[in-house]
Amino acid sequence: MKQPVSALVLFALCAVLFASQGLHGLQEMASKSADRSQQAASDGPAFSPANELIKPADYREWMFVTSGLGMTYTTPAAANPTPNFTNVYVNPSSYRSFLTTGRWPEKTMFVLEIRASTREGSINKAGNFQTGLVAIEAAVKDQARYPETKWAYFNFGRAGEMKDRVEALPATATCYACHAANTAVDNTFVQFYPTLLEVATRMGTVKPEFAH
């Protein structure tokens, strides 16, 4: 996992954020709007025979968990007025399972969509709104496929040079240790997902050190 200059996003996944912006590779919108009723049984991760995770074309239609702006767990050298947004999605069937159990089932998949932001446009006078796609990353829970780490982390890369399928990052990537150490529920940053935190609190599935 690359770890360049700017900022480590901790949103759903620990992942590399790149500072450049203005990319508008909105390929994901080309996705066909699959009928939800057909999605139910197959809305989780799909792998190639070479054990590569296939980038889901329709993740924008998955369940939106939350969005952050400029989140990082390293103190930035200077304030950035237009940091990136991080949109977090999870596959619908796992989301519904979480709502009733506070736990992530096998084959849960998170997508972290990183988008540039701007402050200037149309009638906006302050604050930030989302613009071009920057990068896409993912996390998958699959204890059969990844028996040592249970969750695996993936980086599809930056817009414009994005891969359609990628192998899991090696277990030595910082994602693994960070998610294991700093997440409120089962390797996921539920402490930053207000509606899911409420569910997990009610269900008693928040790790003791994160429970209020």
Added chain:
Amino acid sequence: MKQPVSALVLFALCAVLFASQGLHGLQEMASKSADRSQQAASDGPAFSPANELIKPADYREWMFVTSGLGMTYTTPAAANPTPNFTNVYVNPSSYRSFLTTGRWPEKTMFVLEIRASTREGSINKAGNFQTGLVAIEAAVKDQARYPETKWAYFNFGRAGEMKDRVEALPATATCYACHAANTAVDNTFVQFYPTLLEVATRMGTVKPEFAH
């Protein structure tokens, strides 16, 4: 429509933003996860016999359009390090229609979820993440019901005192004129929705003054 001190959100709807934060009325999560296949025919607005729009229990499972942070069209008096997030959702069938036509069909409904933000929590060192629910507002396209304005705007109020159903705001509310004058596609702020802007641009449905 109330118009107090702080800031007018222009995100999906022109709407009142309140500065207070930390509210955690996450009632919406109590919603049952309706089967998507059953939603298809009835995922738009529902009205009471008294012509009140009923607040959808499951809007968090609708299509997420975008999120902004601290957006406003009036210059704020002072910088606010923890402004509100504005999450924009649209009913799924209208979203899919837009993907193929670049237009909003009748019975399109937007929900604007306003959430507080914080910079401090867990391992976060900079940037903002979402916390408690602040308020919910909505927009509905229904030319039969609202022949003069075509779109109508609704304010369900603040968390803790939120209404289950509300009448449309009067056509004199600033929402109506603002949306008519400042939106890129059919009364909606598609200029702030990057993936939908790409669709509308491709379909040629962006108003000429907003087209690049």
